[in-house]
Amino acid sequence: MKAFSKMLSLVSRMSDSGEKRSAVMDYFRKAESPEAAWAVWLLSGNKIKKWTTLRVLQQWCLDTTQLPNWLFEESYNLAGDLAETIALIVGQTGETDTMKLKMLMEEILIPFSQADEIVKKDIIIKTWKSLDTDSVYVLNKLLTGTFKTKISQSMLCKALAEVGGLQESVVMHRLSHVFTPTEESYNALMSPITQENESSRPFPFYQGFPMDPAIQTTDIQEWQAEWMWNGFRAQLIHHAGEVFIWSEEEGLMVDRFPEIEQSAQILSEDGIMDGVILAWKDGKPLPLSALQKRISSASVSNKLLKEFPVVFIAFDILSVAGSDCRSQPLFWRRQYLNQILGLSGPDILVSPVLESSDWQQLELLKEQAHEHCANGIVLKRKDSPYLEWKQKGDWWEWKKNPYTVTAVLLYAAKPRGKHYANFTELTFGLWNDLELVSFAKATSTLNHVENAYVNNFVRRYTVEKTGPVYTVEPKLIFEIAFDDLQPSSRHKIGMAVIRPRIVRLRNDLDIYHADEIERLIHILKRK
Amino acid sequence: MPMTDPLSPPLLQINENGLFCQVGNFYIDPWRSVDFAVITHGHSDHAKAHSRAYLCAKPSASILRIRLGKHINLQTLPYGESITHNGVKISLHPAGHILGSAQVRVEYKGEVWVVTGDYKREPDLTCDPFEPVPCHTLVTESTFGLPIFNWPNPEEVHKDINAWWDYNAIQGKICILFAYSLGKAQRLLSQLDANIGPIHTNPAISAINKAYEAEGVYLPNLDNSSGDARPGSLLIVPPSYLNSRFTESHYINTTAHASGWMALKGMQIQNRSDRGFVLSDHADWKGLLQTVEDCNPEKVLVTHGFVEPLVKYLNETGVQAYALNTPYQAESPILREQNE
Numbered sequence: 037m038k039a040f041s042k043m044l045s046l047v048s049r050m051s052d053s054g055e056k057r058s059a060v061m062d063y064f065r066k067a068e069s070p071e072a073a074w075a076v077w078l079l080s081g082n083k084i085k086k087w088t089t090l091r092v093l094q095q096w097c098l099d100t101t102q103l104p105n106w107l108f109e110e111s112y113n114l115a116g117d118l119a120e121t122i123a124l125i126v127g128q129t130g131e132t133d134t135m136k137l138k139m140l141m142e143e144i145l146i147p148f149s150q151a152d153e154i155v156k157k158d159i160i161i162k163t164w165k166s167l168d169t170d171s172v173y174v175l176n177k178l179l180t181g182t183f184k185t186k187i188s189q190s191m192l193c194k195a196l197a198e199v200g201g202l203q204e205s206v207v208m209h210r211l212s213h214v215f216t217p218t219e220e221s222y223n224a225l226m227s228p229i230t231q232e233n234e235s236s237r238p239f240p241f242y243q244g245f246p247m248d249p250a251i252q253t254t255d256i257q258e259w260q261a262e263w264m265w266n267g268f269r270a271q272l273i274h275h276a277g278e279v280f281i282w283s284e285e286e287g288l289m290v291d292r293f294p295e296i297e298q299s300a301q302i303l304s305e306d307g308i309m310d311g312v313i314l315a316w317k318d319g320k321p322l323p324l325s326a327l328q329k330r331i332s333s334a335s336v337s338n339k340l341l342k343e344f345p346v347v348f349i350a351f352d353i354l355s356v357a358g359s360d361c362r363s364q365p366l367f368w369r370r371q372y373l374n375q376i377l378g379l380s381g382p383d384i385l386v387s388p389v390l391e392s393s394d395w396q397q398l399e400l401l402k403e404q405a406h407e408h409c410a411n412g413i414v415l416k417r418k419d420s421p422y423l424e425w426k427q428k429g430d431w432w433e434w435k436k437n438p439y440t441v442t443a444v445l446l447y448a449a450k451p452r453g454k455h456y457a458n459f460t461e462l463t464f465g466l467w468n469d470l471e472l473v474s475f476a477k478a479t480s481t482l483n484h485v486e487n488a489y490v491n492n493f494v495r496r497y498t499v500e501k502t503g504p505v506y507t508v509e510p511k512l513i514f515e516i517a518f519d520d521l522q523p524s525s526r527h528k529i530g531m532a533v534i535r536p537r538i539v540r541l542r543n544d545l546d547i548y549h550a551d552e553i554e555r556l557i558h559i560l561k562r563k
Numbered sequence: 564m565p566m567t568d569p570l571s572p573p574l575l576q577i578n579e580n581g582l583f584c585q586v587g588n589f590y591i592d593p594w595r596s597v598d599f600a601v602i603t604h605g606h607s608d609h610a611k612a613h614s615r616a617y618l619c620a621k622p623s624a625s626i627l628r629i630r631l632g633k634h635i636n637l638q639t640l641p642y643g644e645s646i647t648h649n650g651v652k653i654s655l656h657p658a659g660h661i662l663g664s665a666q667v668r669v670e671y672k673g674e675v676w677v678v679t680g681d682y683k684r685e686p687d688l689t690c691d692p693f694e695p696v697p698c699h700t701l702v703t704e705s706t707f708g709l710p711i712f713n714w715p716n717p718e719e720v721h722k723d724i725n726a727w728w729d730y731n732a733i734q735g736k737i738c739i740l741f742a743y744s745l746g747k748a749q750r751l752l753s754q755l756d757a758n759i760g761p762i763h764t765n766p767a768i769s770a771i772n773k774a775y776e777a778e779g780v781y782l783p784n785l786d787n788s789s790g791d792a793r794p795g796s797l798l799i800v801p802p803s804y805l806n807s808r809f810t811e812s813h814y815i816n817t818t819a820h821a822s823g824w825m826a827l828k829g830m831q832i833q834n835r836s837d838r839g840f841v842l843s844d845h846a847d848w849k850g851l852l853q854t855v856e857d858c859n860p861e862k863v864l865v866t867h868g869f870v871e872p873l874v875k876y877l878n879e880t881g882v883q884a885y886a887l888n889t890p891y892q893a894e895s896p897i898l899r900e901q902n903e
Contacts (some may be wrong), residue, residue, distance in 0.1 A: 049832055107709070107710060111710055116827075125710050
């Protein structure tokens with residue numbers, strides 16, 4: 037357990053992915069199989085039932101240490117993380133840690149998850165006392181369902197593959213089936229003997245690059261334009277009567293999208309298609325948040341299937357009947373895609389080609405992207421092969437211009453746990469009748485001169501300080517850009533602002549130039 | 564011990580020059596030049612130049628001469644021995660902070676005050692261990708005066724550092740370890756495994772090393788050959804070298820900080836080095852409370868660090884405590900350690 041927690045703690049502050057991977061590999065090289073099995077299970081995103089909340093853990097921590105709450109809060113304010121604060125206070129610093137991850141999971145966390153609060157409290161306080169600080173931190177995260185790591189599925193697979201001397205896709209494929217955290221499963225996962233059904237794997241995903249303005253000087257007829265779908269990039273593989281969906285981010289996804297799998301079963305030929313998964317209802321895409329709800333749920337219930345159905349929007353075909361066709365030109369592949377998908381089920385669609393005779397017309401179309409749940413337009417050279425992802429040149433992403441509003445700074449805060457920092461956590465407001473209401477929070481991307489200006493402003497015009505948040509006099513005006521709006525009941529103004537960011541300070545304007553909430557409502561309605 | 568008279572003026576109090584003993588007419592770690600300064604240790608926020616006479620613990624002498632000038636008027640005192648200055652008995656006792664660091668015990672008419680200076684309770688091969696000194700009034704530091712600061716066993720930390728170096732040496736990297744040139748650097752050096760590779764330091768650290776070696780502290784041999792460090796070597800440099808031309812020029816390198824602040828993940832990230840080792844020369848939370856318990860004072864004065872929380876906590880647990888305000892107080896405790 038100690039080695040596992042230490043590895044996670046190291047990885048959490050590494051930025052270089054090569055280093056992270058070698059830390060993960062280092063752990064698996066030294067770990068015993070029963071421990072490694074649980075580590076794989078946890079790192080693959082499996083979760084235990086949530087025991088309690090961090091605030092309850094805080095209370096247990098106070099009860100066992102007899103520390104006053106104000107002193108805990110003072111500490112929390114410095115550390116900036118509740119689970120960490122508790123870990124630093126109760127974690128053992130001596131050589132007492134003999135707890136195994138397997139023991140923690142199998143003898144404590146799983147059997148007692150339904151126990152009474154009193155029993156749970158006793159168990160956890162006792163367990164804390166047998167763990168070092170890093171392990172208490174991991175335990176706190178597991179207990180509260182907030183366990184997250186900086187180790188992606190593909191990094192885990194790469195690391196395991198290297199440790200076991202296997203191909204990465206073999207590990208990914210094996211991990212795609214339900215992994216039971218036992219010694220036997222772990223040994224099977226790392227077994228050098230490859231089985232037959234492990235052969236259906238995706239190609240590297242080709243990536244578009246941000247639009248180069250020079251493209252607009254070329255002949256528009258050389259390009260195929262499509263929506264830049266705001267979804268989940270994936271390859272759909274139909275192989276020997278089986279269907280596999282490989283997401284670009286998360287690898288093989290099993291049983292997550294039954295409707296797409298069923299539709300793909302009907303395909304007459306084996307093939308690999310590149311495309312995007314979107315939540316889709318009544319012939320229209322749903323916002324990205326719908327897809328996120330669908331994906332974030334551990335199992336796909338009937339309710340979820342009904343509420344957020346998904347489709348696969350195919351835009352390319354990479355292999356036909358077992359042979360790689362990536363070197364064929366795009367227009368050939370597109371024709372073949374249309375042909376092969378003529379025979380699929382209803383939940384696989386072809387990404388439509390956007391026709392326009394000149395660049396101005398296309399640019400106007402691009403600004404309507406949000407009505408199609410897209411971020412803009414992708415241009416693909418019609419005679420291009422499907423390249424490996426590192427090569428630039430054939431796909432260009434032409435993003436829709438963001439929306440912008442003029443807003444007033446209402447609140448400012450420093451990032452928690454960062455005492456030197458500038459006031460970079462800024463909250464902005466818009467007019468609602470005669471009142472300014474907050475509508476978006478953005479992290480400052482200003483340069484250091486402007487940041488210093490904001491710092492001075494906050495110091496001078498703070499009217500109230502609540503915890504880390506400084507309420508300032510409404511005086512300072514900013515231009516704020518954002519990508520999109522989504523209806524949201526959690527937000528006071530009834531909508532969530534997607535990716536708000538600061539464009540610039542507007543010292544030349546006063547607060548009566550700020551926009552009204554009405555403007556956002558108008559944008560939302562237009563969609 | 565006799566009880567102190569509540570009506571008499573305090574034996575030590577802050578004035579514009581520093582912590583002053585009026586009856587004895589001397590200062591402890593003054594921040595301005597004075598006639599007679601008792602110095603707890605050589606860090607720059609405790610030892611200021613230009614006083615007319617100094618008193619320090621014997622092992623601290625060469626450090627003070629490096630820091631304050633060769634020709635200062637310096638009197639030294641072995642640990643545990645005392646002198647009488649204007650009728651006030653002064654003795655110095657090991658504080659375990661760095662080589663020569665001392666707690667100052669001041670006694671007048673049976674009343675005893677102890678000023679800890681900076682101290683730690685963990686073992687350190689480069690200095691004498693902290694000795695609790697019973698007193699009526701204890702003046703304690705509080706750099707890490709929050710319950711989240713609990714130091715891991717330093718032996719384990721030193722093992723981790725060697726393992727980190729060994730691992731990176733095999734990868735052909737140069738390891739850069741940031742540490743204050745006085746104290747932390749030598750503490751680290753004393754525990755490095757010189758079999759792993761060559762060790763380098765910058766000139767400021769090398770100068771202090773000599774003072775340590777003259778006091779009989781064992782430090783490993785350094786590679787002082789000119790030219791760039793070879794892959795596999797370890798460099799100890801002050802934190803000010805971070806993001807300087809120096810670190811950039813060693814392009815295949817990996818960096819680490821060794822400090823108590825590394826206990827906080829957020830602080831590790833802000834420091835922008837690749838690793839953080841939790842190794843402090845200050846007392847942790849338990850160390851501070853243990854010291855109050857060991858010295859069993861009637862009154863505690865808290866300075867240098869998280870003053871408010873420690874004062875409040877001590878009072879709530881039945882120990883009479885007050886803040887002792889110094890100019891260092893206003894600064895963030897985080898800045899303070901970096902000033903050393």
